Amino acid sequence: MANDDLKTLALADLHAELGAKFVPFAGYSMPVQYPLGVMGEHQWTRENAGLFDVSHMGQVMLPADAVAGLESLVPVDVAGLAEGRQRYGFFTNDAGGVLDDLMIARVPDGLFLVVNAGCKEADIAHLRAHIDGVEVIEDRALLALQGPKAEAALSEVLPGAAAMAFMDSTRMDWDGTEVWISRSGYTGEDGFEISIPEDRAEAFARALLADDRVEAIGLGARDSLRLEAGLPLYGQDLSPTISPVEAGQAWAIGKVRRPGGERAGGFPGADVILPQLGGNAPRRRVGLLPEGRAPMRAGVQIFDSEDAETPIGEITSGGFGPSLGSPMALALIDADTPKDISLFGEVRGKRLPVTQTKLPFTPPGYKR
Amino acid sequence: MKFTEDHEWLSADGDIITVGITEHAATQLGDVVYVELPEVETQVSKGDEIVVIESVKAASDIMSPLDGEIVETNDALADKPSLVNEDALGAAWFFKIKVEDPDAINEYMSEDEYKDLVGD
Numbered sequence: 001m002a003n004d005d006l007k008t009l010a011l012a013d014l015h016a017e018l019g020a021k022f023v024p025f026a027g028y029s030m031p032v033q034y035p036l037g038v039m040g041e042h043q044w045t046r047e048n049a050g051l052f053d054v055s056h057m058g059q060v061m062l063p064a065d066a067v068a069g070l071e072s073l074v075p076v077d078v079a080g081l082a083e084g085r086q087r088y089g090f091f092t093n094d095a096g097g098v099l100d101d102l103m104i105a106r107v108p109d110g111l112f113l114v115v116n117a118g119c120k121e122a123d124i125a126h127l128r129a130h131i132d133g134v135e136v137i138e139d140r141a142l143l144a145l146q147g148p149k150a151e152a153a154l155s156e157v158l159p160g161a162a163a164m165a166f167m168d169s170t171r172m173d174w175d176g177t178e179v180w181i182s183r184s185g186y187t188g189e190d191g192f193e194i195s196i197p198e199d200r201a202e203a204f205a206r207a208l209l210a211d212d213r214v215e216a217i218g219l220g221a222r223d224s225l226r227l228e229a230g231l232p233l234y235g236q237d238l239s240p241t242i243s244p245v246e247a248g249q250a251w252a253i254g255k256v257r258r259p260g261g262e263r264a265g266g267f268p269g270a271d272v273i274l275p276q277l278g279g280n281a282p283r284r285r286v287g288l289l290p291e292g293r294a295p296m297r298a299g300v301q302i303f304d305s306e307d308a309e310t311p312i313g314e315i316t317s318g319g320f321g322p323s324l325g326s327p328m329a330l331a332l333i334d335a336d337t338p339k340d341i342s343l344f345g346e347v348r349g350k351r352l353p354v355t356q357t358k359l360p361f362t363p364p365g366y367k368r
Numbered sequence: 369m370k371f372t373e374d375h376e377w378l379s380a381d382g383d384i385i386t387v388g389i390t391e392h393a394a395t396q397l398g399d400v401v402y403v404e405l406p407e408v409e410t411q412v413s414k415g416d417e418i419v420v421i422e423s424v425k426a427a428s429d430i431m432s433p434l435d436g437e438i439v440e441t442n443d444a445l446a447d448k449p450s451l452v453n454e455d456a457l458g459a460a461w462f463f464k465i466k467v468e469d470p471d472a473i474n475e476y477m478s479e480d481e482y483k484d485l486v487g488d
Binding site for chain 2: 033037038039040220223224293294295297319320322327348
């Protein structure tokens, strides 16, 4: 189970009690699945409410005057973010690639960021190099409750949650404890992310798990859920060598940061990324549906015919979609590939047909 | 029934050996979503990778435990790969192999020895 070199979650004992299998992930011993199994947990989240422990992710607070500093690192309209609202964004590099993706919330006394576990140390160093007063939050757990019954279940313990709209971010009192809550997540479902002091996290998690609609869900199902939802995973679908435009994330680049905007550019790699917005990116992200049942995973090369010598791209994330009932994949392919042609993925030396499809693979359940 | 260190089970009927994976292996793999089986009439050698099992998270190979010829594969797995999780020791057999030396099976572990190996 827990390896000495791995950090453990504050809720590790609870996960073990619930029958979790643990795997090392981004330096943490993480629950990958529970007795329900990845497929069962995935379906449970799509139909009910799944509780995820995402405490391995980085939580960072920036002072209120860090808006301009943060805008120098991300192509997001941070200044235009109203108090109580959250936006998705990414740190870019000079080559126009992505260093990490993150959530940015405007809270009463500053900006609250959630960054990926594997990148958090680098992100914090990067922030500190440009912004004064960066505070790393190390004593709060982060839980996500996701699924169509998340609102009903969470309302039993936090009645105010139901009034929140998608991407609202606020603070609430739970039994004398301040929780930081946003209506967001990374499963394609309606849901919430809740930051809570570690010493109160287990009691809070148990209060949620006492509800018949809530089951603990591991990392395995989190990955298949986000992939069905067409959401990119940092390190696969987003990376320092993939531009956000190529990765299909141009929507997150605020209008004011685009050419002609009030605060156009001014972030690393703007000279690469902004010209790509007009449809000039060399590659584009595409959803792929393999025709058979064989899953095509990250690294599978994509060809535009059965006998082409040179691949036109590669799968960045792939697997089996439990709700979709078939394999699915995200790929990065040459931008000039016609959208209506069948492609081929090479699996174990065989070229198998795949169809290009719109994303997400399954309809989103966000409550706007 | 005999067991390999790679978590396969072997069941002999004369010179025809049926091969599958153990419940222990099926549990470790998690939900199986696809099984790629060898072609019937393929000549195989011990150690050849002849089956690919894809679970929700990963692909793993299983190897031929003996020399011989594939004489039958389990078509039911094409429509219902989840059989591997439901009935690993029964309905989810993978292939039948006709061997020249049926005694070769005896080099593998007994059920008790296998249980010791996996700590059940």
